Amino acid sequence: MIRVYNTLSKSKEPLAPVSPGKVGIYLCGPTVYKPSHIGHMVGPVIFDAVKRYLVYSGYETTLVINVTDVDDKLIAESNARGMPMADLAAEMTADYMNNLDALGVDSVDHFPRATDFMDAIVDLTATLVDKGFAYESDGDVYFEIGKCADYGKLSGRSIEDMRGLGGGTAERKRSSADFALWKAAKPGEPSWKSPWGAGRPGWHIECSAMSGRLLGETFDIHGGGLDLVFPHHENEIAQSESAHGRPMAKYWMHNGLMQASSEVGKVGGRKTRAATEGDLESQEAAKISKSKGSSAFREMLDMFPGETIRFFLLSTHYRRPIDFSNERIEQVGTGLETFYRFFKRYDRVTGESFYALPVAATRAEGDFDPAGDSLLVDVAKHRDAFLEAMDDDFNTGGATAALFDLVRRLNKFVDEKKLEETAKDHAAALDSLRRGAATLRELGSTLGLFRRPIDEKGNADDELVDGLMRLMIDLRAAARKNKDFATADQIRDRLGELGVTLEDRPGGTEWSRA
RNA sequence: GGCGCCGUAGCCAAGCGGCUAAGGCAGCGGAUUGCAAAUCCGCCAUCCCCGGUUCAAAUCCGGGCGGCGCCUCCA
Structure with a gap:
């Protein structure tokens, strides 16, 4: 019996899929406007392992990770780089895929892109307008939170808590807490046709639309980082459940966030924070996130094998925050x-x-x-x-x-x-x-481990090195046979200084590089 | 201010009401080895503090202290 911690109920529940024997999982993926960092890899690695384990446990499992390729940040970044948004998205999506590949995340069934599901997004938005949960205002469409009786059930917030300033669009909203389903296009921005004029989707709607299309109106597991509980997932629930009149997902699984440890020194961290007495800058640097900037995951792959990083991510429980450092x-x-x-x-x-x-x-x-x-x-x-x-x-x-x-x-x-x-x-x-x-x-x-041989440094990829090593080992073996241990040890020590380790075994001497 | 999480050995970390409190890294003994390396065996914690509930608490409740997240873009 598999038990799953459900953020919705704040407790572990026995896994009982909507359709017996089948499990559908939707994981919120990245907005592809910058190269991915290690934080983006946590969810995919965990859910890749979750899927493998469910399949192993006899469930026919479908894993979906979306790619959000239209969004304000993408528009801003593509303008800054002077390239079309679609090209930027394609480049960053490729980076993301390469990173997943290096970590052995290859059990994902679908990577739906928001721009490929515009019709579903427009349909869902139209349904919400028709049903009176959303309203059009100057070409924008907003979800009216007041119409959603149980809004806040996932994050434990009340609508009153939500009343902020409403951002820059306050004057077009009925309530400051309402959020955009559709945004009217400004001149020069990428846009798609809709009943409300040219525009693009708001941040949350694509997940509701794509999960509904691919996994059904009610599916089993919805995952994501803990930071997405509010507002992202809360809003997904509001949209999907208002439109469909039924639960969106049975289980909400949230993984803890990756944090930078001071040992790395690059992005600051807890100890840095203590040292600087609450200095605002270092405080904000404690969490690794897109907007705070941290080194690209690609660079980490130059330092560590993918399987080691994967093992690191799986070495602790997924709900716990995990401190990152090279040392760890x-x-x-x-x-x-x-x-x-x-x-x-x-x-x-x-x-x-x-x-x-x-x-x-x-x-x-x-x-x-x-x-x-x-x-x-x-x-x-x-x-x-x-x-x-x-x-x-x-x-x-x-x-x-x-x-x-x-x-x-x-x-x-x-x-x-x-x-x-x-x-x-x-x-x-x-x-x-x-x-x-x-x-x-x-x-x-x-767990996605031990699937194929790791790349060994040195060995066999260089015939000359291989031959020289065989020579050294033979010479040393001869010395040992003659009880000339001084020579034998000198060979081993000198090789050690070069980063080569010799191990004498019953079947002969083996060597490896550090 | 509101919502929430966490505090277990030098470091990382599992355990979440009841067996001697997993495991990893580091360290220290021992076996093995010509000496090493690797491997194996052994050692290394009464679970932040104070109260309470209970026959029984690291595990539940209350109060402290300390760390962190969300409430704004975030996996």
């Missing part, structure tokens, strides 16, 4: 290496590739009977712990602990059975190891 990513990267080392060890012992192990597509398929095999009894136990954590509101942090327990058990098994030295004599043990390793790969894959 390095730490989880160090942890990840434990797995990679085991994979190589597995290859050595079995002569087969870990990455070639079959992965059970579903939970039921992955179930197995330990049949009294002491290794497999433990493997099953850790598998259960993993599933239990994931069932509980996708607790990826707890789940990764089970993964670490599992590799340790597998390593211990290889040690105890001395499989590195005498694998050939232990056919039965190898079978157990295979079964256990397959479980590790299966579980990892539900």
